[in-house]
Amino acid sequence: MEEEILIKAQDKKNKNEVLLYLLKNRGKYVSGEELSEKLNVTRTAIWKHINGFKKLGYEIDSVPRLGYCLKNSPDILYPEEIWKDEELKFLGNKIYYYESIGSTNEKAKILAVNGEPHGTLILSEKQTMGKGRIGRKWESPKNEGIWLSMILRPNLSPEEAPKITLVAAVACAKATRKHGINCAIKWPNDILYEGKKLAGILTEISAEIDRINHVIVGVGINVNTKKFSVELESIATSLYLIKKEPVDRKKVLIDFLKEFEYFYSKLEKGEFQDVLKEWKALNCTIGRNVKIIGKTKEIEGIAFDIDELGALLIRKNDGSVERILSGDVSLR
Amino acid sequence: MEEEILIKAQDKKNKNEVLLYLLKNRGKYVSGEELSEKLNVTRTAIWKHINGFKKLGYEIDSVPRLGYCLKNSPDILYPEEIWKDEELKFLGNKIYYYESIGSTNEKAKILAVNGEPHGTLILSEKQTMGKGRIGRKWESPKNEGIWLSMILRPNLSPEEAPKITLVAAVACAKATRKHGINCAIKWPNDILYEGKKLAGILTEISAEIDRINHVIVGVGINVNTKKFSVELESIATSLYLIKKEPVDRKKVLIDFLKEFEYFYSKLEKGEFQDVLKEWKALNCTIGRNVKIIGKTKEIEGIAFDIDELGALLIRKNDGSVERILSGDVSLR
Numbered sequence: 001m002e003e004e005i006l007i008k009a010q011d012k013k014n015k016n017e018v019l020l021y022l023l024k025n026r027g028k029y030v031s032g033e034e035l036s037e038k039l040n041v042t043r044t045a046i047w048k049h050i051n052g053f054k055k056l057g058y059e060i061d062s063v064p065r066l067g068y069c070l071k072n073s074p075d076i077l078y079p080e081e082i083w084k085d086e087e088l089k090f091l092g093n094k095i096y097y098y099e100s101i102g103s104t105n106e107k108a109k110i111l112a113v114n115g116e117p118h119g120t121l122i123l124s125e126k127q128t129m130g131k132g133r134i135g136r137k138w139e140s141p142k143n144e145g146i147w148l149s150m151i152l153r154p155n156l157s158p159e160e161a162p163k164i165t166l167v168a169a170v171a172c173a174k175a176t177r178k179h180g181i182n183c184a185i186k187w188p189n190d191i192l193y194e195g196k197k198l199a200g201i202l203t204e205i206s207a208e209i210d211r212i213n214h215v216i217v218g219v220g221i222n223v224n225t226k227k228f229s230v231e232l233e234s235i236a237t238s239l240y241l242i243k244k245e246p247v248d249r250k251k252v253l254i255d256f257l258k259e260f261e262y263f264y265s266k267l268e269k270g271e272f273q274d275v276l277k278e279w280k281a282l283n284c285t286i287g288r289n290v291k292i293i294g295k296t297k298e299i300e301g302i303a304f305d306i307d308e309l310g311a312l313l314i315r316k317n318d319g320s321v322e323r324i325l326s327g328d329v330s331l332r
Numbered sequence: 333m334e335e336e337i338l339i340k341a342q343d344k345k346n347k348n349e350v351l352l353y354l355l356k357n358r359g360k361y362v363s364g365e366e367l368s369e370k371l372n373v374t375r376t377a378i379w380k381h382i383n384g385f386k387k388l389g390y391e392i393d394s395v396p397r398l399g400y401c402l403k404n405s406p407d408i409l410y411p412e413e414i415w416k417d418e419e420l421k422f423l424g425n426k427i428y429y430y431e432s433i434g435s436t437n438e439k440a441k442i443l444a445v446n447g448e449p450h451g452t453l454i455l456s457e458k459q460t461m462g463k464g465r466i467g468r469k470w471e472s473p474k475n476e477g478i479w480l481s482m483i484l485r486p487n488l489s490p491e492e493a494p495k496i497t498l499v500a501a502v503a504c505a506k507a508t509r510k511h512g513i514n515c516a517i518k519w520p521n522d523i524l525y526e527g528k529k530l531a532g533i534l535t536e537i538s539a540e541i542d543r544i545n546h547v548i549v550g551v552g553i554n555v556n557t558k559k560f561s562v563e564l565e566s567i568a569t570s571l572y573l574i575k576k577e578p579v580d581r582k583k584v585l586i587d588f589l590k591e592f593e594y595f596y597s598k599l600e601k602g603e604f605q606d607v608l609k610e611w612k613a614l615n616c617t618i619g620r621n622v623k624i625i626g627k628t629k630e631i632e633g634i635a636f637d638i639d640e641l642g643a644l645l646i647r648k649n650d651g652s653v654e655r656i657l658s659g660d661v662s663l664r
Contacts, residue, residue: 109445109538113438134543157627158490162541188541204545206441206538208465209494209520210627210658213536295489295542326542 003128005099008079012093015083017041018049022060022070023084031067073250075143077123081250082257090119091150091257098124100142103131105202105218108149112206112214118153121257130220132200133189138220139229145238146221146253150260153214154267158207161215162310162325165189165203166279167267168217171259172199173282176221178255181242184284187303187312187329191221192284195331196237198222219256223249276306289332290314292324299324300332335460337431340411344425347415349373350381354392354402355416363399405582407475409455413582414589422451423482423589430456432474435463437534437550440481444538444546450485462552464532465521470552471561477570478553478585482592485546486600490539493547494642494657497521497535498611499599500549503591504531505614508553510587513574516616519635519644519661523553524616528569530554551588555581608638621664622646624656631656632664 017039021030032043041049050060050068057074073081079095082088094117101107101124108122127140127147140147152164169185176183176191176198183193191199202218222238224246239247266274280286285303292299292314301316312324349371353362364375373381382392382400389406405413411427414420426449433439433456440454459472459479472479484496501517508515508523508530515525523531534550554570556578571579598606612618617635624631624646633648644656 106445110442113441113445133540165541202540204538204540205490206536208534208536208658209497326540 004101007097007099009096010079010094012083012095016049016080018046019053019058019078019080020084022053022058022068023073023080026070026073029061029063029066029069031065034067075249076125077146077249077253079123082121082254085254085258087261088254088257089261091261092119092121093117094120096120096122098122098126100124100126100128102129103127103218104147104149105131105204105216108151108216108218109204109206112151112216116151118151120151122149122151123147131202131218132220133202138200138202139225139232139236140220141225143249144225145223146219146249146256148253149216149218151214151216152264154212156212157210158205158212159309161203161205161207161212162188163267163272163275164215164217164264165201166306166310167263167275168201168203168219168260170263170275170278170282171256172201172219172221174259174278175252175256176239179239179243179247179252181239183282185279185282186331187283187285187306188310188326193237193242196235198237198239198242221252221256223247223252272308276308279306285312285329285331291330291332292327293330294324294327299327303329335432336434339429339431341428342411342426344415344427348381348412350378351385351390351410351412352416354385354390354400355405355412358402358405361393361395361398361401363397366399407581408457409478409581409585411455414453414586417586417590420586420589421593423593424451424453425449426452428452428454430454430458432456432458432460434461435459435550436479436481437463437536437548440483440548440550441536441538444483444548448483450483452483454481454483455479463534463550464552465534470532470534471557471564471568472552473557475581476557477555478551478581478588480585481548481550483546483548484596486544488544489542490537490544491641493535493537493539493544494520495599495604495607496547496549496596497533498638498642499595499607500533500535500551500592502595502607502610502614503588504533504551504553506591506610507584507588508571511571511575511579511584513571515614517611517614518663519615519617519638520642520658525569525574528567530569530571530574553584553588555579555584604640608640611638617644617661617663623662623664624659625662626656626659631659635661 035046036043059072061069079097082092104122104124124147126142130138130140132138172191173183173185183191186192189201199221204216206213224240225238228236263275290303301314303312304315305313314322367378368375391404393401411429414424436454436456456479458474462470462472464470504523505515505517515523518524521533531553536548538545556572557570560568595607622635633646635644636647637645646654
């Protein structure tokens with residue numbers, strides 16, 4: 001069932017300064033007067049905002065004379081949680097934040113055609129029809145993972161689009177490694193831990209023959225999933241299952257966004273070699289015997305490298321080399 | 333200014349049988365009783381329909397006892413004008429028909445993401461922001477041309493998408509040739525008459541790395557344009573300007589759709605060679621000295637062939653061969 005509940009769609013420049021101020025002063029009491037003066041908002045407006053945040057699950061103490069104190073944030077990926085990080089340059093300059101959605105990629109495609117700018121994020125606490133590659137399902141239970149799509153408008157030709165998948169894979173691996181997870185990238189788009197899928201990336205493009213209109217990068221990271229369906233439990237894992245403790249989704253999200261911006265800027269500056277180097281350092285496909293099931297044929301051999309455009313290079317048993325743009329890889 | 337006026341969006345199976353009956357019996361009197369019995373519609377409903385058609389510009393005589401007689405159709409591309417042709421298999425099974433729209437391709441992209449089926453047509457009497465390749469403008473004055481987009485869902489890999497541009501070019505050339513115009517195809521997407529642009533094709537795709545979600549083919553044919561803007565008058569032409577008489581847009585449209593279905597079915601059946609053969613017979617690029625201005629470089633040489641995927645093959649002066657996927661070609 002595709003229920004869609006939008007919580008808000010907003011530009012970073014219209015972010016809620018009251019919540020931001022409380023987030024930055026977490027644990028401290030901030031007087032209504034201070035908020036009102038610094039942010040140029042009336043005391044009544046502040047009071048209304050505070051009530052709104054409480055409804056979202058923010059624990060805010062109000063003590064006469066002392067003021068307001070943010071004690072605890074709920075486990076939600078509310079846009080201000082991203083905007084409080086000042087390092088982000090373009091990701092999240094506009095955010096569509098949903099409580100529930102069919103698929104963030106499907107929504108992103110519509111928004112992109114409607115002209116939403118480079119860097120727009122579509123975030124949802126839950127997907128009812130989350131998508132993997134080739135129309136596969138991606139389980140996206142409520143508040144358990146990071147389910148997001150990014151609208152990008154790179155100056156690349158369509159054949160270069162796979163580079164963006166590599167950027168996303170590196171960013172995803174780096175962000176989860178920051179949380180102590182020794183994961184690896186399986187070509188082209190999976191993040192694995194001990195052979196089980198921890199995260200996935202789905203890149204979709206809209207293009208003329210020689211020009212990209214936009215790229216949608218969908219990312220799913222299993223953060224606090226405690227139990228997968230029978231179908232998936234032998235092949236999927238989550239940060240929670242690996243670490244045996246809940247992980248702060250907000251931190252993982254922001255780490256991912258920062259890493260993505262960093263490596264995307266490499267791509268933009270013509271330093272894609274640096275991305276490839278990181279990708280190779282993090283991957284678990286190169287050097288392995290692989291079997292690739294493509295649309296029309298199967299190929300077996302040793303995956304010995306990837307090329308400039310992100311294609312996998314396979315040396316077959318007869319010594320010949322094949323360049324693989326896509327397909328399902330099984331490591332032997 | 334992007335004004336959008338939708339006249340109707342309808343499935344072929346819900347076509348208006350009253351209008352169709354009159355169209356098929358053009359010039360003959362059909363009694364209300366006959367219509368009512370054959371089509372299982374009340375006499376009042378028929379009367380209402382007839383009034384609606386008159387408002388659209390259909391000249392319908394009503395004579396007591398004789399009945400209704402369609403004398404003249406207006407110069408509009410009303411869906412029933414397409415549906416009266418029984419040969420069409422999938423094109424136009426659903427039609428969005430506009431009096432005015434920004435761009436049929438932009439609308440088609442949104443409709444495609446929303447799941448509209450293979451073969452859906454978006455037709456408009458006028459485009460206020462018609463698009464050519466690389467974001468160029470395409471003049472699309474009211475009732476003077478055929479401005480349409482087709483939603484296609486082919487089972488092709490993204491790199492094969494240019495094949496569809498070739499199919500559309502062949503169909504476009506064939507359809508205009510049926511009206512006595514000795515036009516030629518200039519690689520990759522223009523239909524020329526004596527060096528001037530008569531029609532153009534804009535193909536856009538939405539895809540995963542290895543799988544097409546959908547293809548939008550936009551077609552613009554200058555049919556009855558009497559005068560182009562100063563900017564275009566030296567490089568554009570129309571059927572009217574060539575033949576010095578108005579041409580029936582409905583006929584050109586239906587001829588194009590039939591030709592497209594014919595050559596598209598070749599593509600589907602693995603007989604793309606036949607499309608290539610036709611394309612080569614109709615083209616004015618192969619064998620010519622050309623200069624190609626690409627995104628990053630210019631290439632000069634002889635265009636000696638196109639390959640299986642529709643790329644242009646250039647033999648440069650130093651004897652080396654380049655494969656060109658896109659760019660602006662000038663014939664020398």
